[in-house]
Amino acid sequence: MAKSKTEKPVILVTNDDSISAPGIKALVEAVKDLGKVIVVAPDKPQSGMGHAITLGHHLRLQKAHIVDGVEAYTCSGTPVDCVKLAVDKVLHHKPTICLSGINHGANHSINVIYSGTMSAALEASIESIPSIGFSLLDLSIDADFTAAKHYARIIVKQLLADKKLDKHLCLNVNIPKVATSLIKGIKICKQSYAKYDEKFVERTDPHGKKYYWLAGDFIINDKGQDTDLYALEKGYVSVVPVQFDMTAHHMIEKLNLWEL
Amino acid sequence: MAKSKTEKPVILVTNDDSISAPGIKALVEAVKDLGKVIVVAPDKPQSGMGHAITLGHHLRLQKAHIVDGVEAYTCSGTPVDCVKLAVDKVLHHKPTICLSGINHGANHSINVIYSGTMSAALEASIESIPSIGFSLLDLSIDADFTAAKHYARIIVKQLLADKKLDKHLCLNVNIPKVATSLIKGIKICKQSYAKYDEKFVERTDPHGKKYYWLAGDFIINDKGQDTDLYALEKGYVSVVPVQFDMTAHHMIEKLNLWEL
Numbered sequence: 119m120a121k122s123k124t125e126k127p128v129i130l131v132t133n134d135d136s137i138s139a140p141g142i143k144a145l146v147e148a149v150k151d152l153g154k155v156i157v158v159a160p161d162k163p164q165s166g167m168g169h170a171i172t173l174g175h176h177l178r179l180q181k182a183h184i185v186d187g188v189e190a191y192t193c194s195g196t197p198v199d200c201v202k203l204a205v206d207k208v209l210h211h212k213p214t215i216c217l218s219g220i221n222h223g224a225n226h227s228i229n230v231i232y233s234g235t236m237s238a239a240l241e242a243s244i245e246s247i248p249s250i251g252f253s254l255l256d257l258s259i260d261a262d263f264t265a266a267k268h269y270a271r272i273i274v275k276q277l278l279a280d281k282k283l284d285k286h287l288c289l290n291v292n293i294p295k296v297a298t299s300l301i302k303g304i305k306i307c308k309q310s311y312a313k314y315d316e317k318f319v320e321r322t323d324p325h326g327k328k329y330y331w332l333a334g335d336f337i338i339n340d341k342g343q344d345t346d347l348y349a350l351e352k353g354y355v356s357v358v359p360v361q362f363d364m365t366a367h368h369m370i371e372k373l374n375l376w377e378l
Numbered sequence: 379m380a381k382s383k384t385e386k387p388v389i390l391v392t393n394d395d396s397i398s399a400p401g402i403k404a405l406v407e408a409v410k411d412l413g414k415v416i417v418v419a420p421d422k423p424q425s426g427m428g429h430a431i432t433l434g435h436h437l438r439l440q441k442a443h444i445v446d447g448v449e450a451y452t453c454s455g456t457p458v459d460c461v462k463l464a465v466d467k468v469l470h471h472k473p474t475i476c477l478s479g480i481n482h483g484a485n486h487s488i489n490v491i492y493s494g495t496m497s498a499a500l501e502a503s504i505e506s507i508p509s510i511g512f513s514l515l516d517l518s519i520d521a522d523f524t525a526a527k528h529y530a531r532i533i534v535k536q537l538l539a540d541k542k543l544d545k546h547l548c549l550n551v552n553i554p555k556v557a558t559s560l561i562k563g564i565k566i567c568k569q570s571y572a573k574y575d576e577k578f579v580e581r582t583d584p585h586g587k588k589y590y591w592l593a594g595d596f597i598i599n600d601k602g603q604d605t606d607l608y609a610l611e612k613g614y615v616s617v618v619p620v621q622f623d624m625t626a627h628h629m630i631e632k633l634n635l636w637e638l
Contacts, residue, residue, distance in 0.1 A: 168429030168458070169491045176581070176589040198428070198492075202576045203590060228504060230624055231429045232458075240624075244488060244573055276636050287629065304638040308625040313504055316462045321436070329436040330463060357638075359629035364490055364500075365568040369547065369619035376536045378564040378617075 127153035127214035127278055130242070132200045133221065134164040134234025137182055137192050141220035144263035145252060146185045148270045152278060153214065157184050158204035160234075161192035165223075167234040169241070170196045177203055197238035205245060215277060216242035219252035219291075220266050222259065226292045226346040226356060227310040227338075236290055236360065243288035244362050248277060250288070255350065256295040265298040269355045273304070290358040294350050305354040310345035312338040387413035387474035387538055390464050390502070393481065394424040394457045394494025397442055397450065401480035404523035405512060406445045408530045412538060413474065417444050418464035420494075421452035425483075427494040429501070430456045437463055457498035465505060475537060476502035479512035479551075480526045482519065486552045486606040486616060487570040487598075496550055496620065503548035504622050508537060510548070515610065516555040525558040529615045533564070550618040554610050565614040570605035572598040 129149055133142040137159040146155055161180065178194040191208055193200045197218065205212055221235040230236045239251035250273060254266045273291060277283070290309075294301060316334040323329055338347060346356035389409055393402040397419040406415055421440065438454040451468055453460045457478065465472055481495040490496045499511035510533060514526045533551060537543070550569075554561060576594040583589055598607060606616035 163434065166431045166433040168427075168431070168497065170428045170430040170456075171426045171492055172592060173426040174423065176591050177578070178587075178589055196430075199592070202592065203578060206576050206578050207580070207590060228622065231500070231504075231622055232431055237428065240491070244491075272638065276638060280636070284629065284632075288626070289633075306630055306633045306636075306638075308627065308630065309623055311623075316466050318437070318463060318466050320467070327438075329438055330467060331436050332432060332459070332462065357633065359626035359633055360624045361626035361629075362488065362491055362624075363569055363571075364620045364622075364624070366548070366619035366621035367568065369544065369621075370566055370568065372544075373549075373566045373617065373619055376540070376566075378532060378536060378566075 129153040129155045130204050130213040130216040131155055131157045132159050132197055132218050132238045134160065134167060134197045135222050136160045136163050137184060139222060141222050141263060143184055144267050145217060145220045145270060146188055148267035149217065149274050150185065150188060152274060155188050156209060157188060157190035158193055158200045158208055160197060160200060161194055164197050164234045166232050167196045168232050169198055169237040172196060172199050179203060179207060197234035198241045201238050201241040212245065212247050216247045216249040217274065220263055220270065221253035222261055223253065223257040224255045224292055225251065225253035225290060226350060227312040230290050230309060230360060239288050240360060240362055243286045246285040248283050248285060248287045250277060250291055252291045254293045254295065265301055266293040268298050269293055288360045290360050292346060292350055292356045294353055296353065300353060301355060302353045305349035305356055307346040307349050307356045307358050308344055309358050310347035311340040312336065312347055389413040389415045390473040390476040391415055391417045392419050392457055392460045392478050392498045394420065394427060395482050396420050396423045397444060397452050399482060401482050401523060403444055404527050405477060405480045405530060406448055408527035409477065409534050410445065410448060412534060415448050416469060417448060417450035418453055418460045418468055420457060420460060421454055424457050424494045426492050427456045428492050429458055429497040432456060432459050439463060439467060457494035458501045461498050461501045472507050476507045476509040477534065480523055480530065481513035482521055483513065483517040484515045484552055485511065485513035485550060486610060487572040490550055490569060490620060499548050500620060500622055503546045506545040508543050508545060508547045510537065510551055512551045514553045514555065525561055526553040528558050529553055548620045550620050552606060552610055552616045554613055556613065560613060561615060562613045565609035565616055567606040567609050567616045567618050568604055569618050570607035571600040572596065572607055
């Protein structure tokens with residue numbers, strides 16, 4: 119890591135549920151004595167924003183309050199914008215690590231690709247900042263973050279203690295919705311193949327025009343026992359290392375047989 | 379493929395530059411005799427929207443015109459929304475393939491992760507629809523799509539001719555900004571490690587408050603000769619197979635050494 123032995127690590131914290139979500143406050147509380155924590159989070163909910171960035175509009179930064187003694191800002195853009203703007207205009211350098219969450223709701227399996235929480239973490243990893251996204255399997259605004267805070271702290275401490283840290287390391291951590299005492303431990307996993315089967319709900323507005331709401335079922339196609347979904351079902355915290363190289367390397371040989 | 383020998387393949391076409399962009403018209407023109415083409419594209423520009431989906435708002439579909447004889451609709455959502463809504467509410471079944479683009483501007487290297495064009499293609503592949511995203515290395519509204527159309531047609535024909543097609547195949551195709559006669563051919567590549575070094579431009583509004591525009595330089599960290607960027611620099615069309623499994627499989631062994 120870049121910091122010297124005497125310096126405190128700088129921990130950038132963001133999320134996608136906005137600065138007012140209990141989950142980000144829980145994350146700050148869980149790690150605030152592990153380094154110098156600085157929060158730059160969206161000023162409004164940004165769930166499902168994936169890796170969106172703001173190209174056609176300007177961005178705003180505003181000072182905010184989240185936990186006493188912690189410097190905090192809101193950003194008018196997406197979770198990925200928050201990371202980019204935090205590095206360039208708030209910190210003026212790369213933080214030691216970046217944490218995102220704790221998300222209200224699961225980000226296992228294919229959710230990693232739609233998730234603003236995980237996209238913020240992945241953006242940090244693209245920028246050579248080791249990162250972790252945390253998600254609790256409870257969508258509720260009143261979700262109990264006790265177990266999530268406990269495990270977030272354990273994993274962040276391990277990340278900070280790793281002397282040979284890969285600067286592109288990005289972890290997708292999901293925590294089951296059970297009491298801390300019922301969690302069986304932590305499992306390193308791969309992303310499960312499970313996805314949504316979309317069925318849009320059709321409605322008609324007062325002017326007779328149709329509109330559609332995204333809905334649907336979650337379909338699990340993966341019978342593997344090494345996946346995040348399997349670990350969560352068995353009562354473990356799942357940890358999936360995530361990468362931004364999206365190349366399907368296994369397809370290159372086959373494609374070279376095409377007549378192009 | 380699902381179609382019988384006598385049936386025409388169904389080709390869903392979308393993009394992120396909106397239905398009014400010349401690039402999507404070029405793509406429809408390039409492939410319209412290869413199957414039954416149906417267009418569902420954003421009603422406004424959606425560049426940089428990544429894999430964003432619309433969760434807190436409803437979506438609208440409107441009939442539109444793009445090329446004579448081709449059924450076309452606009453969708454009020456993101457490129458990924460377009461694919462989801464097209465499958466469920468326009469086609470009522472999966473198309474044979476999905477094509478996205480032709481994007482006005484490059485989507486090589488890390489751009490794949492920010493690109494609405496490529497996210498639409500990847501969404502199709504998640505839904506077991508083989509897909510291709512096409513991008514021309516020319517941002518201009520007046521870009522010349524002649525070479526892009528020529529190569530798009532070659533690659534789509536090969537995709538449709540593949541009898542053992544992987545239903546999750548997703549290709550990221552970039553075309554250099556040169557005349558067709560100067561393009562050296564097509565290269566199968568991996569995603570280059572090159573990224574943006576963001577420097578936000580700071581401005582002050584008439585009320586004395588600061589705001590920020592995303593800007594910055596593109597930094598090439600990859601010296602490889604098997605990458606999309608290298609192929610494009612040498613005058614080739616680059617084809618990168620892309621996958622939605624974001625697991626960093628090579629990190630699992632190392633993480634299992636952590637004390638968790």
